[in-house]
Structure formats: C-alpha cells, structure tokens
Amino acid sequence: MSYLIKPEGYKPTLDLKQTELGIKQIKDFFQTNLSSELRLRRVTAPLFVLKGMGINDDLNGVERAVAFPIKDMNDVQAEVVHSLAKWKRMTLGDYNIEPGYGIYTDMNAIRADEELGNLHSLYVDQWDWERVMTAEERNADFLIEIVSRIFAAMVRTEYMVYEMYPHIKPQLPEKLHFIHSEELRLQYPDLDSKGREDAICRKYGAVFIIGIGGKLGDGKKHDGRAPDYDDYTTPGLKNLPGLNGDLLVWNDILQRSCELSSMGIRVDKKTLLKQLEQEGEEKRLELLFHKRLIEGKLPLSIGGGIGQSRLCMYYLRKAHIGEIQASIWPEKMREECAAHNMPLI
Template structure:
C-alpha cells in the first residue's frame, strides 16, 4: 500500500519545464544568500568514505550504509549518509580561520529510508560547517545562525515568486524557538510528530532545540547521533507546509560537540567503542576546530517554495509501484 498522500484538488503548480527552471533558480539564489550571510565558501565533497575511519554518520544508529569493496585500495567504501564529521575535519585540513566556513553539495543514499511524500532513498542537501570561537558555543549564537538561514530561505522565496508569479508560498521570517522539553510539557499527550505539527500550525517557522537528549518522560523526542551535534545546542528548522498541512523539516543543525560533550554523549548513548576511531580520538584530544554546521535539504526546500506535494516531483529517485500508480492517477509526474 502506498504511503503517498495526495491533497484533495492538488495540481502540479508548474509545468515540467518551468519546474526545472524554478529548481535552478532556487539553487542559485539560496547558495548565494547562504554564503553571504554565513561567510561560507564552496568545497568538493566525497560520495563515499572509508568505513574504518568513523567519518560516516550513523544517523539514528540503525541505518545500514551502502558498502562496496575496492580491490585496488584494499578496503570497503561506504556511501555517505551525511557529511557532519567529514566537514569538521575539512575545516582543519583546509585551514579555515575562525568566522569562515564551507558548504558543499552532498548526495547520499539511505537504503533503509521509508519512502513517502517527504522521504526518498536519495538525499541531496547543502551541507555546511563554520569554524567558530569557543566563546560562540552558546544558545545566542545558535539562534543568530538560525535566523540567518531562515533569512536566506525568505530571500530565495521572494526571488522565486518574482520569477514565477503563479507561486504564492511566502515563508515567515519570524522564528519561534522552543526546546523539546518545553514542547513535551505543552503537549504531553501527543506523539513527537504530532507536537511538531501543532507548534508549526501555530508558529509557522519554528526552531526545535535540544534534540537527542532524554526528556522528563524518559523518552527522546527524536534520535540524534552522539558524536556531532551537542544535544544542548542543536535543533531542527521546521516550517508549516500549507499543501500537506503539516510541519516540514528543512534542516538539522547545531553547534558541534567539544571534547566534554562528546565524552558525555558517547557514554549516554552506550557508544564508548567509538572512542578508538581516528576522528573521535582527534576530537577528544582537542585537535579539531570548534564548529557549527548542518544540512539543508535541497529537494525539501524546492518542494516547499514551489508548492509540490511529493518529493519525487523535484528529484529523481526510485519508487515502489503503488506510489508510482497513486501519482499517475493524480496527474503527478515523478522525475
């Protein structure tokens, strides 16, 4: 059975040709605005890494990376899940000074993703990382960075509406900040996903903070790997999606762990075996720069700003037969 939902009366907002031009415009405008606001410079990114290094992200700890042997190299390669760790190492290798950072176009395969309107096994995002001072490891700096990213999204939306007057979505620049514990206290009888829907319904642009830590209920709002974000200084940028009438995650980001936070979180997550991996040793020994970073979904942003109801309208991937038929019956073209 297809997990795809087609809103009543939905029609693709642009022709296929217009859609491609709109996607190109979003990429150009957003990359430029993000780089200017955060002082970032583009670098090339890996499609795969050596699985022995600990550089690949394990997300919630259950996703299987796509692996393949490389006979001439004598090791297995792992297609990346994301670049959270790799980017921080790149800051050091490329000698980015404090106050500057990098961004890259990241492409990944997440074979265990459950595909629906928002999820695909193919992931495309702008991954970014910025070298910060130890004094910037605080909530104020985190919030300022979130506002800069939301500003770039709003600037991109304005340019898109100017080029394609048929598009009407206008994101809210005002960001509502709330922690996962505050959200649980406000809606104790709802699931984490239902809480996100309700808070975004009321406050259209939300930054949900402190993801990964255990809440007063004894549960976590959502999983977050213990070795990149500091669970006290991270969060997700969520916006209200009027087409799907739900909360819509655009970015997962945060100030990265320092040695103390990594030590604490590895123990809390029962992942102490990672202490012996090369990346983790460098971090625990204070050999990597302090940083803030995240990923911003490219297809997700295109979906929201253009107003499509399925991620397959703005990216090429593979879909099950039921999803394909559901979309065909609704007149929706999956790329």
C-alpha cells in the same frame, strides 16, 4: 513501509519545464545567499568514505550504509555517505579555517533504509555546511543567531520565487519561532513528537525546535541523533539541555510539518565523552575522527544540512519530492501518484 499522502484536489501549478527552471534558480540563489550570510566557501565533497574510520554520519544509529569493496585496495570496504557531519569538521581543521568562516558543499547520499513517501526518498541531496567558532560562542544565543541568518536567506529565496512565478504567493513568516523540545512537550502533552511538530508549525508557520537527541522529562527523545557530532546535552535555551535543533515549516499542501534543515553546535571533547557514555558507544573513541577530536586537532564548529529537494518542493508547492528529483519508487506509489496529479520524475 512506504506512506503516501494524497492531497485532495492537488494539481501542480508549474509544468515540467517551469519546474526544472525553478529548481535551478532556487539552488543558485539560495546557496549564494547562504554563503554570504555565514561567510562560507564552497568545497568539493566525497560521495563515499572508508568504512571503520568514524567519518560517516551514523544518523539514528540503525540505518545501514550502502557499502562496496574497492578492488584496487584489497577489497577494503567503502561506504556511501549518509551525510558529511564529521567529514566537514575534519576539513575545517585540514584547511586551517579561522573562526567566523567556514565551508559548504553539495552532499549527495543514498539511504537504503529510508521509509519512502512524499518527503522521503532513497536519494538525499542537501547543502552541508560547517563554520569554525570560538569557545565563547558555544551558547544558545549564538545558535539562534546563525539559525536566524539561514532563515533570512530562505525568506529572500521565497520572494525570488514569487518574482519568477507571481501566482506562488510567499508563505514564510517574517520571524522564525524558537522553542525547546521540552517546552514543546509540555505545551502538547497528549501528542507524540511528530504531532507536536505539526501543531507548533501549523500555529507559527516556521519553527526551530532546540534540543534534539537527549531524553526529555518523560524519559523519551524528541528524535534521535548520533552522539558524536551535535551537542544535545550542554544547557542552552532557558538552561534546558541542547545546542542543536531542527528547522521546520508548515506545508499547506500536505497539511503537515516539513523539516528543511537540521543543525547544531558540535561536540567538544567534554560533551563527546559524555554523550558516548550515555549511549554506551565508548568504543568509537578508537576511530580516527574521535581520536582527532580528543587530541584537540579539530576546531570547535557549528554546522548542519539543508535539504535541496525539500526546499525546492516547498517553494514550488509540490506534493511529492519525486516531482523535484529523480529516484526509485515502488510501482504502486508511482501509479497512485499519477492518479492524484503527482507526476514523479
């Protein structure tokens, strides 16, 4: 079901021409800084992959992939990617990239089951990145170091936007606040996971929540994760489970938290087997990606995705992601957005 937040008194501070210029500058500047911070080289990525290979990202395990038959291959099915979490790791192995270096790419996806709203679109565009790491780096300190570097690139980009458009004042804090999802639950025991995200982001401005995918002390998950890419069960921060997380910022226009990035240290053989068993998904071990991982043919890695349109939406102080990207929206939403000064592209 679609859900629309209609900020009272909202009016875009940039016209369409200024917005398009800002989008271009933000994307160019940020990806250059991201590449420099993490030592990443740009690669070309697929829009679709073959079905049944275990390469597509399963997200929460319930979203349907957009699929189509390939006429010239006896109608074998292909799927539009949800993200490139597994494809990137295979590419690191194929390219024989050394520890401390990695890749990034423009990932474009179609998520037909998305609940449309200010932050959610059928069309997903993000920078997907992946970097080779050593066994000694599989710990929370290394995760925090990498996340901090990415956040530093975000802060620099916001200042660049301020230089372009001086009326858009910087809002990101100098430091990113780190907290484990179990600590967050205990801090706000009367709120659900979304309410906890809003509360902690309102307080600190920018937060990285560690440990997404595993069950917390109340038996519930903070949020879902596919069991075969992020490591969410290995003890990390304060010996609590989880070597992954989400980076969120406080959106002052929408008066709610906004996830800009999801990332984590990826599963090794041991955690893959453990997490698949926990979710009752051992059948995936017969798939190509999983076989290569079990056989030791994939490098240890850390990686994630950073939303391009969401980042631009935040920096340019837009109330709806449709003011940044072209997509399909329910006619009623288009009418409501137009009536509340949110012109959708």
